[in-house]
Amino acid sequence: MSAQPPIPESSWRGIAAVSVIGILLLVALPYVLSTYYLGLAVEMMIFALFAMSLDLLIGYAGMASLGHAAYFGVAAYATGLLALKLNWEVWLALPAGLVVAALTATLFGLLALRTRGSYFLMITLALSQVVWGIAFGWRSLTGGDDGLPNVPRPDLTPHWSLTSDTAFYYFVLILIGIGTLLLIRIVSSPFGYALRGIRESETRMLALGYDVWRYRLAAFVLASTFAGLAGCLYVYYNRFVSPDYLQVVRSAEVLLMVILGGAGTLIGPAIGAALIVLLENVISAYTERWLIVLGVIYILVACFAPRGIVGFIRELRAKRAGP
Amino acid sequence: MSALVVSDVSRNFGGVQALSNISFEVEPGERRLIIGPNGAGKTTLFNMLAGAFPVSDGTVTLFGRDITDLPAYERARLGLSRTFQITNLFPRLSVLENILLALQAAEHGAASLFRRMRANRPLYQRAEALLGEWNLTAIAGQTARNISYGEQRQIDLILAMALTPKVLLLDEPTAGLSAAEVVRVVGMIRSLSKAMTILMIEHDMDVAFDLADRITVLHQGRLIAEGDVAAIRGNPHVTAIYLGADEME
Numbered sequence: 423m424s425a426q427p428p429i430p431e432s433s434w435r436g437i438a439a440v441s442v443i444g445i446l447l448l449v450a451l452p453y454v455l456s457t458y459y460l461g462l463a464v465e466m467m468i469f470a471l472f473a474m475s476l477d478l479l480i481g482y483a484g485m486a487s488l489g490h491a492a493y494f495g496v497a498a499y500a501t502g503l504l505a506l507k508l509n510w511e512v513w514l515a516l517p518a519g520l521v522v523a524a525l526t527a528t529l530f531g532l533l534a535l536r537t538r539g540s541y542f543l544m545i546t547l548a549l550s551q552v553v554w555g556i557a558f559g560w561r562s563l564t565g566g567d568d569g570l571p572n573v574p575r576p577d578l579t580p581h582w583s584l585t586s587d588t589a590f591y592y593f594v595l596i597l598i599g600i601g602t603l604l605l606i607r608i609v610s611s612p613f614g615y616a617l618r619g620i621r622e623s624e625t626r627m628l629a630l631g632y633d634v635w636r637y638r639l640a641a642f643v644l645a646s647t648f649a650g651l652a653g654c655l656y657v658y659y660n661r662f663v664s665p666d667y668l669q670v671v672r673s674a675e676v677l678l679m680v681i682l683g684g685a686g687t688l689i690g691p692a693i694g695a696a697l698i699v700l701l702e703n704v705i706s707a708y709t710e711r712w713l714i715v716l717g718v719i720y721i722l723v724a725c726f727a728p729r730g731i732v733g734f735i736r737e738l739r740a741k742r743a744g745p
Numbered sequence: 746m747s748a749l750v751v752s753d754v755s756r757n758f759g760g761v762q763a764l765s766n767i768s769f770e771v772e773p774g775e776r777r778l779i780i781g782p783n784g785a786g787k788t789t790l791f792n793m794l795a796g797a798f799p800v801s802d803g804t805v806t807l808f809g810r811d812i813t814d815l816p817a818y819e820r821a822r823l824g825l826s827r828t829f830q831i832t833n834l835f836p837r838l839s840v841l842e843n844i845l846l847a848l849q850a851a852e853h854g855a856a857s858l859f860r861r862m863r864a865n866r867p868l869y870q871r872a873e874a875l876l877g878e879w880n881l882t883a884i885a886g887q888t889a890r891n892i893s894y895g896e897q898r899q900i901d902l903i904l905a906m907a908l909t910p911k912v913l914l915l916d917e918p919t920a921g922l923s924a925a926e927v928v929r930v931v932g933m934i935r936s937l938s939k940a941m942t943i944l945m946i947e948h949d950m951d952v953a954f955d956l957a958d959r960i961t962v963l964h965q966g967r968l969i970a971e972g973d974v975a976a977i978r979g980n981p982h983v984t985a986i987y988l989g990a991d992e993m994e
Binding site for chain 1: 860
């Protein structure tokens, strides 16, 4: 990626080998894990996609958002409501959720993209709170604080139900896989390089003839749509959606996943998401003070690995490679 | 038709009049040097020509087309390119990636989302050829912020002229360079095609007189002299500004 020397042929083979092993492992998981841990794996994958989508904004386009849960949440609500109240099939309800996320992002993008830096952070936060307020207040539609329980697990066809945990796991695996491949493609496309250019120098990009504003809007809508996909899958997984999905705590959590893993790569945020989901589940078994632990993790990362886990590993490697 | 017509352009920042009623024309292929003491308004003028911020008054015309109200990126697409007084690269990208972004700017609008950048071999070949042309192949893989200042100034110049713009604005391309690097950068500028019209801000009088077809002199936001090298050299008003007691740089 950025500022990295070209990857030599041998390590491409290494990357390919690791990928193949990883995919085989993921495919084999339902035969190895108990229901509880399989559910945890689903959650990890969903949040990995959510974190990667945010990193498209932060790590590539250089736009730190503190309201990314809004798009995760509106897609979850849209899909949940359509599935619950109108009995829409998954192949309708899920795309509808993505469309709602994209439209919300377009509208909010038009407002937020006038700003930069910490102002962008604040306005994305404010806009996500607007959505949270609607979900919280509109009881007749959203159930307010109680949320919407009993969202059904989808059937792909009358013969292929996703009610079994294994089938649902594969359903999520395939969609997250597609989402991840699309994201990889986007960051290695000319568009993805243009986003890096905007992150590095907006004025130079303008002087070169790039319509920076459009690129930033496109990145914002794309990132939000991928967050929406994560939200749609999460509502089917949990069979429940509540204002918690849209909360600022969730936006902060996904931001922390990106920072912990390492912004500017896709693998970093995925690792960060998996770790935080795992820690949250393990630690919650012992204490309810998860947020304190999360805060401590954040401080430790900020002090000792400001570039996240991936950045930390890269620095170690660079040190070992030679003075 | 003139390459660039600046007509009665003014700019004020709050109450400060940075430029007052500047008018001049630049012919196609011309090398026009803009000189003047610090604070004369040279960079302000460039920022308005490039569209970094709007004029307060007046018009700017590029090959007969009024570009006064166009945003910077649209001016760039019309063939108006610029360098920056303070080096403005993509610091954490490699030198090669810097050049690729400059070349790729011409492909705007193309559905570029799901194509692999690396699959575009011709683009890479053009970028490598450009670096080869200026003997910078050795630093292609280095991160832009890690190369020397002199090299950064050269890359800044290459980014601006990568797409052979019609009009090239160079803002002090030799500032801060060693004597040897100045020779090199001046050589680069001299070898640029006459298809490009060049406006260049320069503090070094030797460099300015060396490169210029015509010279425009700004002082305290006003255009005070314009002419060929001999005329400017012999202009007592210009000499007074540069050597005068109160305006010494």
